[in-house]
Amino acid sequence: MTISLFIPCFVDQMTPQVGLAVATVLERLGHTVEFRPAQTCCGQPSFNAGYQDEARAVAIHALEVFAGAEAVVGPSGSCVAMMRVFYPELLAGTPHETAALDLAARTFEFGEFLVRKLGVTDVGARFPHRVTYHDGCHGLRELRLREEPRQLLRAVRDLELVECDEPESCCGFGGLFSVKFPMVSTAMAEVKAGSLARTDCDYIVSSDPSCQLQLDGWLSRQGKRPRTIHLAEILAGTAS
Amino acid sequence: MIRTAAENATARAAIMARVGEALRIPAPPPHGLAGRSTSPVDAAGHPSLAILPLEAARPWLPDGGATPAESLAVCCENLTKLRAEVFQVPDLAAAADCLAAQARQRDWRRVAWHAHPLVEPLLAGVPCVSHRIGGDAGFDKDTLEACDAGLSACECLVAQTGSILVSSQTCGGRALSILPHVHVVVATIEQVVPTLADAFDLTRERHSGSLPSMLSFITGPSRTGDIERILVLGAHGPKELLVILVGSHAAQ
Amino acid sequence: MTAALPSSPPAAGAAKRQFLHDAAEHVRDVGHREFVRRALGGYYTSRDTQKARYRDWEQARDAASMAKWSAVNRLDELLPRFEAAFTANGGQVHWARDAEEARRIVLELLATAKAKAVIKSKCMTSEEIHLNQALEADGYGVVESDLGEFIQQLRGEPPYHFVFPCMHVRRDEISDLFGQHLGTPPTDSPEELTMIARRHMRRLYVDADVGITGANFLVAETGQISITENEGNARLTAALPRMHIAIAGIEKVVERLDDLAVLLPMLATAGAGQPMTCYNTLYAGPRREGEADGPEEMHLVLLDNSRTALLADAEQRDALHCIRCGACLNVCPIFKNVGGFTYGTTYQGPIGSVITPHLRGLKEWNHLSGASSLCGACTDACPVRIDIHHHLLHNRRNAARSSPDRLERIGQKLFAAVARRPWLFATGGWLFRKTLGLAKAIRPPVLSAWLATRDLPPAPAQSFRAAWKRRQR
Structure with missing residues (x-):
């Protein structure tokens, strides 16, 4: 299968290693991976702020970029949810509706793609650490992914997976919410990061670089351990 | 000083008129219906929004x-x-x-x-x-x-x-x-x-x-x-x- | 909790400024946030235990949402049916277009009853129309009989949570409050505090001329009103006084008695983790011949107060499904971190953030939809499947259309223009990476909001697209 990478804009600029890790895992499984450089942003910042005309323009650009791709895989539950759940809604009743539904059906979050589409849970990775998994809300509630990332982690050699006591709590990122209501956003980070840290784990595993930014940002400011790591980095064996 | 029947009727008519006007646009079906096999579905396979018979709900409770x-x-x-x-x-x-x-x-x-x-x-x-x-x-x-x-x-x-x-x-x-x-x-x-x-x-x-x-x-x-x-x-x-x-x- | 400023007409944006101010204040009170979180801690366990007793909770949610969907979308047919049946049962229906009209109806009923003492059981609709203030202004003594509401009445505060009104108050504060108002000795036992209120209230039920309650459901088939409560205070309020007045929004109608076979247990499980609330009572008019007791008259005030405006929004009409169980508040990280008063609304939490802009105006109340990370815990918790967090997005969209922030609109247009031009977008990304260090030092507004409490890692030397190009070579 030829898989087209969907690299969210902040992965592009801030965490390129996550995108590379996704490619590494998929190639190791025998697939061809391509990156279409015309891709930009999924349009979520506009959509979430209520600026749907602007979001629609960005969405149409994404439809054009990914036209004809066999499968589109991205390392962010949030950005994938934008394409899968909100593009069809945003473009309903427009000439792009069919294309939006078509792209939605071909777009997958990284862990979801491995488990649900490829039926793979063991990619042969080893990671000798105690970890906990942080559910990103879009992955959990828009894409209904709860077991998939955990199945992948349980198959990793020498990895110990523990659960935190606030498994369904949001980290408080929420895009522009994090800077429009910074005190509320930070209080939420404190609750979630506190819960994750109480597991006494070495790493917090996430499938959403935006949640990572929030959790690490708070933990680092507090001078606390642990730090986050993307699921793809563990599976690729490229985790530092 | 008691509100007359006529006043009550006026208020009733006003509210019912607003209700009637509001309902002219149909609402979409409820969000995220589980809609599994036991959910009532219409001929087209969509969740049925006709009144749900309690008989259907009974086995879920x-x-x-x-x-x-x-x-x-x-x-x-x-x-x-x-x-x-x-x-x-x-x-x-x-x-x-x-x-x-x-x-x-x-x-x-x-x-x-x-x-x-x-x-x-x-x-x-x-x-x-x-x-x-x-x-x-x-x-x-x-x-x-x-x-x-x-x-x-x-x-x-x-x-x-x-x-x-x-x-x-x-x-x-x-x-x-x-x-x-x-x-x-x-x-x-x-x-x-x-x-x-x-x-x-x-x-x-x-x-x-x-x-x-x-x-x-x-x-x-x-x-x-x-x-x-x-x-x-x-x-x-x-x-x-x-x-x-x-x-x-x-x-x- | 209330605006301290003496200015009478609130300035534009006042509600938002108050929200930001109160939220910041509340967030700083770490002990209080911890107290509220701990108080709600037991909720999850008991809710999950009760949910597990359902043979299929998700499908039961389908049934509950469809019962409400089919009623709300047929209000034109069901309201008159309910009215006819309720009237045939001997009750009287009073239609109120707005809060002022509802207050006037209640005051007139009290006058005809020559009432001296009024006892109330918990009724959020009466909070919505500020009934107590109106009754007190006319010289009536009004007592809230629900323990939580009674405590809030003594404190001079509105409910903090529309199901758990005083969940934010510590037992020692309640002990002091009772000591001050009722002259009782201090105690740190919730049991003893409850018994103090119980003893105090008994006399008042017996002496009251009029009992005022809310209503959870209005059954069109039978003309009954259904009241859900745990304490028994609504039962007493509707049993002993000469007149019973119930106040309910028009959206409370359901078609059949059978709908309650689904809705009553789900209300209890979703809202409080109970199999059923302790008392679920159906009233069909005043005392009948041959019955031992009951009021001589029963009145129902049917309130619109902008509910028809929400009804007219087909996209968000399902917000009228709300059965006020409070589940969305219990699971909401925003509610738990900013507290109930910060909202400045009658209905707090996610559902309040959805409906308040419809009831009070989008321009002044849209900030409530912005104050959400859109995590969706509310939507998952809702027993009647209201699409709560997506409606927050709908409110944001409507506000961006009807009253956009000028600066934000320019920013969004610019962003969209850049995001459609790959080379420009890539260049923008490069510029962002190269200037991030400098920006962190200068701290422009958006970045400083982040950096006040959180670090930002340094930008990597190259972007993914550059790394990819190199990797493919």
């Missing part, structure tokens, strides 16, 4: 038991979990003994009751003053408030939720089951129905045409969690709920 014996067991289990005290006795004579023992043990001085074939036979041995509620004389609120216990019949018991259904028509009015500190319910085991839906069926059968002015599902003793979400029994209604169940399925 908590279980109320498949046989009378099962329902009785579920009912007693639920009542106990809700902190009601259940006494299972073989006949009315044993029920009377049970009540007398409870009255002595709890040191009741006054008991209120209402005329009912299940209630009256229990009073003989009660070692305290008893006040009849209802009948032509009515009752004095202060007297009822001063009673330690209220003794009543019920319409039915619901196994599914451990609820007791009382009515103002057949169970001594509205206050008897709520004002005294203890509520004692006497019922036969045949009065246990599996589910809330069965209780509604029963109500329709028994009272169609003239509903009691009050029907109340009582599910455990009065409670509150208003202070620090800590459970306290006996907020305003009865602190204790005793259920005397007469009869046994094994004997039949």
Whole structure:
């Protein structure tokens, strides 16, 4: 299968290693991976702020970029949810509706793609650490992914997976919410990061670089351990 | 100074006009219906938004038991979990003994009751003053408030939720089951129905045409969690709920 | 909790400024946030225990949502049916277009009853129309009988949570409050505090002339109103006084008694983790011949107060499904961190953030939809499947259309223009990476909001697209 990478804009600029890790895992499984450089942003910042005309323009650009791709895989539950759940809604009743539904059906979050589409849970990775998994809300509630990332982690050699006591709590990122209501956003980070840290784990595993930014940002400011790591980095064996 | 019927009619017409106008645009179906095979679907396979028959919903709700014996067991289990005290006795004579023992043990001085074939036979041995509620004389609120216990019949018991259904028509009015500190319910085991839906069926059968002015599902003793979400029994209604169940399925 | 400023007509944006101010204040009170979280801690366990008793909770949610959907979308048919049945039962229906009209109806009823003492059981609709203030202004003594509402009445505060009104108050504060108002000795036992209120209230039920309650459901089939409560105070309020007045929004109608077989247990399980609320009572008019007691008259005030405006929004009409169980508040990280008063609304939490802009105006109340990370915990918790967090997005969209922030609109247009031009977008990304260090030092507004409490890692030397190009070579 030829898989087209969907690299969210902040992965592009801030965490390129996550995108590379996704490619590494998929190639190791025998697939061809391509990156279409015309891709930009999924349009979520506009959509979430209520600026749907602007979001629609960005969405149409994404439809054009990914036209004809066999499968589109991205390392962010949030950005994938934008394409899968909100593009069809945003473009309903427009000439792009069919294309939006078509792209939605071909777009997958990284862990979801491995488990649900490829039926793979063991990619042969080893990671000798105690970890906990942080559910990103879009992955959990828009894409209904709860077991998939955990199945992948349980198959990793020498990895110990523990659960935190606030498994369904949001980290408080929420895009522009994090800077429009910074005190509320930070209080939420404190609750979630506190819960994750109480597991006494070495790493917090996430499938959403935006949640990572929030959790690490708070933990680092507090001078606390642990730090986050993307699921793809563990599976690729490229985790530092 | 009282609002006239005409004013009320004007307000009604205005609101109904707004309702009618608002509903001209149809609403989308409810969000995220589970819509699995047992969900009602129309010919096109979409979740059916025609009125959902309760029959369809019944198998999704908590279980109320498949046989009378099962329902009785579920009912007693639920009542106990809700902190009601259940006494299972073989006949009315044993029920009377049970009540007398409870009255002595709890040191009741006054008991209120209402005329009912299940209630009256229990009073003989009660070692305290008893006040009849209802009948032509009515009752004095202060007297009822001063009673330690209220003794009543019920319409039915619901196994599914451990609820007791009382009515103002057949169970001594509205206050008897709520004002005294203890509520004692006497019922036969045949009065246990599996589910809330069965209780509604029963109500329709028994009272169609003239509903009691009050029907109340009582599910455990009065409670509150208003202070620090800590459970306290006996907020305003009865602190204790005793259920005397007469009869046994094994004997039949 | 209320605006301290003496200015009478609130300035534009006042509600938002107050929200930001109160939220910041609340967030700083770490002990209080911990107290509220702990108080709600037991909720999850008991809710999950009760949910597990359902043979299929998700499908039961389908049934509950469809019962409400089919009623709300047929209000034109069901309201008159309910009215006819309720009237046949001997009750009287009073239609109120707005809060003022509802208050006037209640005051007139009290006058005809020559009422001296009024006892109330918990009724959020009466909070919505500020009934107590109106009654007190006319010289009536009004007592809230629900323990939580009673405590809030003594404190002079509105409910903090529309199901758990005083969940934010510590037991020692309640002990002091009772000592001050009722002259009772101090105690740290919730049991003893509850008994103090119980003893105090008994006399008041017996002496009250009029009892005022809310209503959870209005059954069109039978003309009954259904009231859900745990304490028994609503039962007493509707049993002993001469007149019973219930106040309910028009959206409370359901078609059949059978609908309650689904809705009553789900309300209890979703909202408080109970199999059933302790008392679920159906009232069909005043005392009947042959009944031992009950009021001589029963009145129902049917309130619109902008509900028809929400009804007219087909996209968000399902917000009228709300059965006020409070589940969305219990699971909401925003509610738990900013507290109930910060909202400044009658209905707090996610559902309040959805409906308040419809009831009070989008321009002034849209900030409530912005104050959400859109995590969706509310939507998952809702027993009647209201699409709560997506409606927050719908409110944001409507606000961006009707009253956009000028600066934000320019920013969004610019962003969209850049995001459609790959080379420009890539260049923008490069510029962002190269200037991030400098920006962190200068701290422009958006970045400083982040950096006040959180670090930002340094930008990597190259972007993914550059790394990819190199990797493919």
